[in-house]
Amino acid sequence: MAADVAPVALAPAGRARVADPGEGVGLDELALATRNHGMPLEALRYDVTPPGLHYVLTHFDIPAADPASWELRIGGAVDRPLTLRLDDLMRRPAVTTRVLLECAGNGRARLEPRPVSQPWLLEAVGTAEWTGTPLAPLLEEAGLSPAAVDVVFTGADHGVERGVEQDYARGLPLAEAVRPEALLVWAMNGQPLPPQHGAPLRLLIPGWYGMAHVKWLTRIDVLTEPFTGYQNATAYRLKVDADESGEPVTRIRPRALLAPPGWPDFMTRERFVRAGAVPLSGRAWSGRAPVTRVEVSTDGGRSWDDAVLAPADADHPFAWRAWTYAWTATPGPHEVLVRATDEQGTQPVEQEWNRQGMANNLVQRVPVTVLD
Amino acid sequence: MAADVAPVALAPAGRARVADPGEGVGLDELALATRNHGMPLEALRYDVTPPGLHYVLTHFDIPAADPASWELRIGGAVDRPLTLRLDDLMRRPAVTTRVLLECAGNGRARLEPRPVSQPWLLEAVGTAEWTGTPLAPLLEEAGLSPAAVDVVFTGADHGVERGVEQDYARGLPLAEAVRPEALLVWAMNGQPLPPQHGAPLRLLIPGWYGMAHVKWLTRIDVLTEPFTGYQNATAYRLKVDADESGEPVTRIRPRALLAPPGWPDFMTRERFVRAGAVPLSGRAWSGRAPVTRVEVSTDGGRSWDDAVLAPADADHPFAWRAWTYAWTATPGPHEVLVRATDEQGTQPVEQEWNRQGMANNLVQRVPVTVLD
Numbered sequence: 001m002a003a004d005v006a007p008v009a010l011a012p013a014g015r016a017r018v019a020d021p022g023e024g025v026g027l028d029e030l031a032l033a034t035r036n037h038g039m040p041l042e043a044l045r046y047d048v049t050p051p052g053l054h055y056v057l058t059h060f061d062i063p064a065a066d067p068a069s070w071e072l073r074i075g076g077a078v079d080r081p082l083t084l085r086l087d088d089l090m091r092r093p094a095v096t097t098r099v100l101l102e103c104a105g106n107g108r109a110r111l112e113p114r115p116v117s118q119p120w121l122l123e124a125v126g127t128a129e130w131t132g133t134p135l136a137p138l139l140e141e142a143g144l145s146p147a148a149v150d151v152v153f154t155g156a157d158h159g160v161e162r163g164v165e166q167d168y169a170r171g172l173p174l175a176e177a178v179r180p181e182a183l184l185v186w187a188m189n190g191q192p193l194p195p196q197h198g199a200p201l202r203l204l205i206p207g208w209y210g211m212a213h214v215k216w217l218t219r220i221d222v223l224t225e226p227f228t229g230y231q232n233a234t235a236y237r238l239k240v241d242a243d244e245s246g247e248p249v250t251r252i253r254p255r256a257l258l259a260p261p262g263w264p265d266f267m268t269r270e271r272f273v274r275a276g277a278v279p280l281s282g283r284a285w286s287g288r289a290p291v292t293r294v295e296v297s298t299d300g301g302r303s304w305d306d307a308v309l310a311p312a313d314a315d316h317p318f319a320w321r322a323w324t325y326a327w328t329a330t331p332g333p334h335e336v337l338v339r340a341t342d343e344q345g346t347q348p349v350e351q352e353w354n355r356q357g358m359a360n361n362l363v364q365r366v367p368v369t370v371l372d
Numbered sequence: 373m374a375a376d377v378a379p380v381a382l383a384p385a386g387r388a389r390v391a392d393p394g395e396g397v398g399l400d401e402l403a404l405a406t407r408n409h410g411m412p413l414e415a416l417r418y419d420v421t422p423p424g425l426h427y428v429l430t431h432f433d434i435p436a437a438d439p440a441s442w443e444l445r446i447g448g449a450v451d452r453p454l455t456l457r458l459d460d461l462m463r464r465p466a467v468t469t470r471v472l473l474e475c476a477g478n479g480r481a482r483l484e485p486r487p488v489s490q491p492w493l494l495e496a497v498g499t500a501e502w503t504g505t506p507l508a509p510l511l512e513e514a515g516l517s518p519a520a521v522d523v524v525f526t527g528a529d530h531g532v533e534r535g536v537e538q539d540y541a542r543g544l545p546l547a548e549a550v551r552p553e554a555l556l557v558w559a560m561n562g563q564p565l566p567p568q569h570g571a572p573l574r575l576l577i578p579g580w581y582g583m584a585h586v587k588w589l590t591r592i593d594v595l596t597e598p599f600t601g602y603q604n605a606t607a608y609r610l611k612v613d614a615d616e617s618g619e620p621v622t623r624i625r626p627r628a629l630l631a632p633p634g635w636p637d638f639m640t641r642e643r644f645v646r647a648g649a650v651p652l653s654g655r656a657w658s659g660r661a662p663v664t665r666v667e668v669s670t671d672g673g674r675s676w677d678d679a680v681l682a683p684a685d686a687d688h689p690f691a692w693r694a695w696t697y698a699w700t701a702t703p704g705p706h707e708v709l710v711r712a713t714d715e716q717g718t719q720p721v722e723q724e725w726n727r728q729g730m731a732n733n734l735v736q737r738v739p740v741t742v743l744d
Contacts, residue, residue: 024396027493030405030481031641034495037409040568042433052424052566053434059638061414062425109402117639121399123406161638194424196412266431266533267489269403 015242016162016356019114029109029119038123044259044283047127047322048098051188054126055210056196057103057118059168060159063216067192067200072184076152076221079143086200089184092133097183097206098316100127100285104209104236104249108357115357122257122364127283127320130204132185136178139222144174147224151177153203153214154221164230170214171227172205181206181318184217206318207251207287209359211236238354246354252287253361254347256294256307256323256340259283261368271368278329278370283320284309286342293341294323300335300365301349307338329370336366387614388534388728389488397481401491410495416631416655419499419694420470423560426498427582428568429475429490431540432531435588439564439572444556448524448593451515458572461556464505469555469578470688472499472657476581476608476621480729487729494629494736499655499692502576504557508550511594516546519596523549525575525586526593536602542586543599544577553578553690556589578690579623579659581731583608610726618726624659625733626719628666628679628695628712631655633740643740650701650742655692656681658714665713666695672707672737673721679710701742708738 025033036057043053067086075081103124108115110122139151154169176182183204186193193199198215205212211231227233232248239246259282262273284294294307307325327336339347351362397405408429415425439458447453475496480487482494511523526541548554555576558565565571570587577584583603599605604620611618631654634645656666666679682694699708711719723734 024398025402026396027481028640030397030402030491031493032639033402033405034410034491034493035412035641037428038406040407040430040434042436043567045436050566050568052426052428052568054424056409056424058412060636061632062412064414064417109399119402119406121403121406159635159638160644165635194422195415196422196424260433263531263537264432266531267404268400269407272532 017116018355019116021113023114025109025119026116029116032118036118038120039126041123041257041260044257044281048129048189049126051128051191051194051197054128054197055101055103055124057105057124057210058157058196058215059161060157062195063156065156065195065199065216070200072201072217072220074138074142074220077145077148077224078139078222080141082138082142086186089133089201090186094131094133095183096129096131097181098127098129098319099204099206100125100252100287100318100320101210101213102252102255104211104358107360107362110362111351111353111357111360115355117357125257128188129190130183130185131187131190132183132204134180135182135184135203136180138184139178144222145224148174148222149225150174150223150227152221152223152227152229153217154219155214156216156218161230161235166230168214169229169231170212171223171229171232172212176205209249209252209287211249235356236358237356238358239356240354242355249358252285253359254284254286254291254340254342254345255361256284256338256347257282257364258336258338258366260366271366273329273368273370275329275331275370275372278327280325280327280336282323282338284323284340285320286340287318289343290317291321291340291342295339295341296325296327297337298327298329298334301337331370331372334368334370336368337363339363390727391486391488393485395486397491398488401488404490408490410492411498413495413629413632416629416653420501420561421498423500423563423566423569426500426569427473427475427496429477429496429582430529430568430587431533432529434567435528437528437567437571437588442572444573444589444592446510446514446592449517449520449596450511450594452513454510454514458558461505461573462558466503466505467555468501468503469553470499470501470691471576471578472497472624472659472690472692473582473585474624474627474657476583476730479732479734482734483723483725483729483732487727489729497629500560501562502555502557503559503562504555504576506552507554507556507575508552510556511550516594517596520546520594521597522546522595522599524593524595524599524601525589526591527586528588528590533602533607538602540586541601541603542584543595543601543604544584548577551577581621581624581659583621607728608730609728610730611728612726614727621730624657625731626656626658626663626712626714626717627733628656628710628719629654629736630708630710630738632738643738645701645740645742647701647703647742647744650699652697652699652708654695654710656695656712657692658712659690661715662689663693663712663714667711667713668697668699669709670699670701670706673709703742703744706740706742708740709735711735
């Protein structure tokens with residue numbers, strides 16, 4: 001449907017809705033919640049998330065792709081436009097890297113008031129081993145214009161969002177697109193990409209929220225001016241008022257999550273443990289700077305204690321890191337909190353609200369009933 | 373936690389809640405919706421659902437299982453209790469079979485009033501190739517008591533449901549457990565079972581709703597009286613009043629679903645197509661009797677027309693079947709319905725309400741806007 005470099009019109013984009021006070025989740029949000037899926041937090045136990053447990057967000061439908069006939073076109077402000085088939089790409093130097101992805105909307109449904117969109121609680125994360133070929137040498141071969149500013153990645157997924165019909169497309173600043181970590185990826189955990197993760201080809205841009213890792217990638221277009229498509233200019237913005245243009249959503253902010261201890265109640269997901277030694281564990285990450293500290297509170301945030309953070313893995317700077325904490329649990333109700341700090345700051349304990357529910361890294365609160 | 377053959381107490385089970393009129397989905401239901409996941413309906417295109425797209429429902433947490441040390445115990449009313457490791461089972465005769473699974477709660481969130489539990493719309497389905505060994509010869513080797521009535525399957529998943537702490541356990545009538553199609557399964561689509569599908573071992577009892585296919589299987593106990601555990605006596609019952617005991621949920625009722633045509637709106641999932649020839653397609657199934665007919669309505673149910681139903685596959689009687697329908701779409705709003713008929717009856721067009729939202733096979737309604 002998209003014939004041009006910038007396939008997306010800005011107007012007449014509707015505004016995102018914010019739920020009324022006390023308003024329950026609607027059938028529209030539920031339809032998103034049941035088709036997209038989060039990572040059940042007990043899967044924090046895996047260094048590498050199995051594909052079916054890794055979070056998935058698809059804006060439109062999962063395209064039906066034939067790897068044998070798939071083509072990627074590289075064009076726009078380049079000297080030599082390229083058309084590449086999957087085989088062409090797989091003959092190039094391959095890199096496998098362990099990278100955490102998190103949806104920019106993670107935590108949205110915990111905000112008050114609640115921005116109406118995909119209603120994530122805290123489970124829109126996962127870490128996988130991705131295999132692909134670096135993007136920068138391909139852009140070099142195509143002959144980047146010295147005037148290049150943005151690189152636009154377009155997927156085969158097509159639909160309407162707030163009145164705008166579009167192929168999903170995201171622009172990246174050139175400096176990000178030519179980072180050595182930016183890959184065109186065809187495998188996940190040693191297997192061909194599953195359909196829902198972008199088969200047969202997606203972008204991987206470590207450190208960025210998930211919206212930037214364009215799936216079902218069909219086109220890469222170099223622009224000499226900033227991309228103004230819907231997903232950059234409208235959707236993924238940090239703004240409080242509907243009328244402001246807001247700041248773009250970019251790198252992943254620090255977060256730590258707790259693997260749920262003990263056993264759950266089916267309906268409330270409340271946790272139960274027995275009194276005594278309760279080892280707590282989980283993962284922490286940041287896409288913008290190295291994680292330096294993880295702290296745990298078992299008294300609802302009144303006091304904090306340092307967790308033991310696993311050493312950074314120099315080979316996988318964009319993976320999550322394990323943390324552990326030895327809790328001696330006393331009978332009664334408790335609320336466990338965990339927060340990460342990176343070189344730029346600490347997760348907030350009070351919400352920093354924005355009207356599209358983006359890049360919200362409010363600390364997790366886990367009610368735990370300790371039994372005698 | 374479960375030391376006896378019947379590990380589950382009936383009292384003091386709380387009652388299932390029914391939502392008030394107009395009440396939105398709560399954070400408790402949302403927590404279930406974001407951790408469990410449905411099959412995005414465009415995946416109806418696949419004969420065999422990739423594992424990460426197959427629906428998943430876990431009552432409690434996904435257990436951490438070590439296949440190397442996993443043991444299955446077969447006991448109760450048998451002459452020779454058995455303890456089997458995964459290797460022992462994998463040396464036995466193996467069968468691979470294509471079987472549809474559907475959650476008994478599929479469609480629950482479309483009921484009015486809405487039973488409060490996992491809020492499925494219509495996506496709690498999937499068809500996979502399962503590999504395992506038949507159960508009946510194992511029961512024979514163990515020496516079934518002539519007085520055997522039920523066979524109870526217990527998983528490693530543990531939690532609390534309506535006040536009852538339990539290992540997940542389901543009883544099956546003996547006649548079902550010794551059907552040649554009943555398998556102990558260790559592989560899905562040619563790969564080891566993923567964690568969320570029961571690794572390393574689950575039951576497969578083709579034709580039954582998902583709750584019967586016990587995952588993370590650790591024990592099989594033969595009873596000489598009917599099993600009265602929570603998941604049989606309380607949870608999976610068809611009842612209208614809270615005080616009646618109700619009928620047990622057993623085999624899958626007939627259903628047909630439409631693969632969504634055209635393209636979606638992100639938020640509403642409304643469909644758009646261009647006027648003219650619009651091929652419609654989807655799948656139909658029943659676990660209780662062969663499907664005999666699929667019908668499509670493109671006018672909201674006022675008129676129905678036969679779809680073309682793919683021939684039954686004698687090798688895979690419990691898989692879904694493809695159907696197709698050639699629609700000539702005229703501009704304007706339409707509502708597409710599809711319904712399946714099996715040898716026992718047709719899907720209802722009006723809801724047949726029950727208070728736990730079980731085995732509800734109300735027809736699907738898909739609003740489609742046809743553009744000029």
